[in-house]
Amino acid sequence: MTGPFRPRRLLLLAQLDPERLLSPGSDLTWECTTCNACVDLCPQGMRPPEVAVLLRSRLVEAGRLPEPVNEALKGIYRRGNPWGLPRAERAAWAAGLPLKPYQRGMEWLWFLGCAAAYDPRLQAAARALAKILAHAGLEVGFLGERERCCGEPARRLGEEGLFQMLAEENSAQFNDLGAKKILTACPHGYHAFKNEYPPLKAEVRHYTQLLAELVRDRRLAFSEPEEELRVTYHDPCYLGRHNGIYEEPRLVLESLPGVELIEMPRNRDRSRCCGGGGGRMWAALNEQVRPSELRLQEALETGAEALITACPFCTCHLEEAVKTLNLESEIRVLDLAELVAARLARPGRAGSIELI
Numbered sequence: 001m002t003g004p005f006r007p008r009r010l011l012l013l014a015q016l017d018p019e020r021l022l023s024p025g026s027d028l029t030w031e032c033t034t035c036n037a038c039v040d041l042c043p044q045g046m047r048p049p050e051v052a053v054l055l056r057s058r059l060v061e062a063g064r065l066p067e068p069v070n071e072a073l074k075g076i077y078r079r080g081n082p083w084g085l086p087r088a089e090r091a092a093w094a095a096g097l098p099l100k101p102y103q104r105g106m107e108w109l110w111f112l113g114c115a116a117a118y119d120p121r122l123q124a125a126a127r128a129l130a131k132i133l134a135h136a137g138l139e140v141g142f143l144g145e146r147e148r149c150c151g152e153p154a155r156r157l158g159e160e161g162l163f164q165m166l167a168e169e170n171s172a173q174f175n176d177l178g179a180k181k182i183l184t185a186c187p188h189g190y191h192a193f194k195n196e197y198p199p200l201k202a203e204v205r206h207y208t209q210l211l212a213e214l215v216r217d218r219r220l221a222f223s224e225p226e227e228e229l230r231v232t233y234h235d236p237c238y239l240g241r242h243n244g245i246y247e248e249p250r251l252v253l254e255s256l257p258g259v260e261l262i263e264m265p266r267n268r269d270r271s272r273c274c275g276g277g278g279g280r281m282w283a284a285l286n287e288q289v290r291p292s293e294l295r296l297q298e299a300l301e302t303g304a305e306a307l308i309t310a311c312p313f314c315t316c317h318l319e320e321a322v323k324t325l326n327l328e329s330e331i332r333v334l335d336l337a338e339l340v341a342a343r344l345a346r347p348g349r350a351g352s353i354e355l356i
Contacts (some may be wrong), residue, residue, distance in 0.1 A: 005031040005224035007048035008036040008202040016052050021055055027285055030066070034156055034278035035237035041268060049278065056158025061216065073159050081114040081149035082282055091144030093123035097130050102141030102177060108135045109179040110142045110203070113186035115147050115312035121319065122312045125335035129185060129207055131354065132337060133343050136219045150189040155196070157279035167197045175201050183207055187238035187311045188277070194243070206239060207334060208310045212248035215255045221345040225258035231339070232304035234264050234295060234318065235271035236311035249310050249336055256343050272298065276313030292317035293325060300331055310336045
């Protein structure tokens with residue numbers, strides 16, 4: 001059972017006793033979430049996340065991966081997603097939505113990502129975002145069965161070769177389709193496309209950036225709710241620390257009628273990681289205290305009724321913490337798109353709209 005992750009210990013062992021880190025029973029190599037908090041704070045400019053990923057790549061080369069990690073990588077290679085689910089099911093979430101397959105000339109290509117495509121909880125957030133895009137009158141197409149993993153989990157799990165293959169295939173697909181604007185629902189896909197792929201011909205945006213633009217341009221109309229809702233916002237690491245997107249989601253929240261934003265003391269670049277990054281969704285660690293539970297406690301202390309985030313991994317981990325600690329009656333976890341969609345004005349109707 002592991003305790004809090006200590007980047008300094010990882011660096012010392014990597015220098016003095018790397019074989020200990022590479023032994024089958026060691027969890028330390030997998031504990032790093034690559035959240036970048038240690039990188040921002042280190043006065044010596046050290047980069048522990050890069051060391052962790054390098055160590056994982058050595059485990060890949062040696063064929064000594066934990067079984068859940070090995071299965072995730074096989075799923076990405078064989079079926080284009082870490083769960084190894086059928087490609088034919090990738091578009092099922094969009095059934096009944098006014099969402100069309102992407103065709104050359106459309107304004108936006110929406111790259112959904114594996115988690116939201118397959119996980120029922122996250123599909124609700126995807127449907128909420130689809131509702132918002134339709135409300136704003138945007139021309140958006142999605143890839144459906146043509147979509148494959150962005151490869152970011154493979155790189156963080158140490159499978160650099162698989163990441164490079166997916167980066168090349170996805171880049172070629174986007175360019176062949178003539179995509180000019182790519183919309184992502186997941187900060188991890190956003191980060192990969194924007195910072196780690198070969199140069200794309202398309203502009204890449206995370207959906208929080210687009211929502212902020214729609215709010216500024218007054219392209220979203222909201223209903224007045226009967227009661228106020230107190231919320232707090234959790235900054236996803238790959239949206240915030242890695243890419244500096246802090247103010248856009250807050251601008252959207254502050255534009256919603258009846259929504260009061262209460263900040264946690266640790267916010268923006270000081271936000272605590274939910275524990276889901278760095279491939280840890282598939283590492284299956286046995287932890288004494290999960291990072292998501294610590295973050296949930298911070299949210300509860302604000303008195304907020306809802307914890308809002310904008311990342312599928314964060315949504316999963318924070319909601320699991322709510323259930324583990326039996327706090328469903330105290331606070332709920334929502335993707336930002338779910339809250340925005342619930343506040344949209346309905347034609348010919350006024351008043352509040354119940355949360356999705």
